[in-house]
Amino acid sequence: MLTMDVTKLSHAQLADAISQRCSQFGSVRAITILQPPENPQLAFALVGMRSVTEIDRVVENLGAAKVDSLAVIKIEQEQEHARIN
16 A cells, blocks of 8 residues: 555556556556545556566555556555545
8 A cells, every 4th residue: 555645646646656666666567547536535556567576576565456467556645635524
């Protein structure tokens, strides 16, 4: 899991930030950001890497889950940017 300012970043900005983090572990092939409209403080990144070994490194180092040939990373809102209700 990662924490970022999910409510302020666009999908493109989230994808770029995730790509930068994942590139530490190999070559990023593709990233898709999923953000449930009912919970704007949460997002998921589906990350495709060049090899299974690189996906395994992402999973191990970023606390992601491996689904088929993708790493699924949960992204939660940073606490200092969380909205107070």
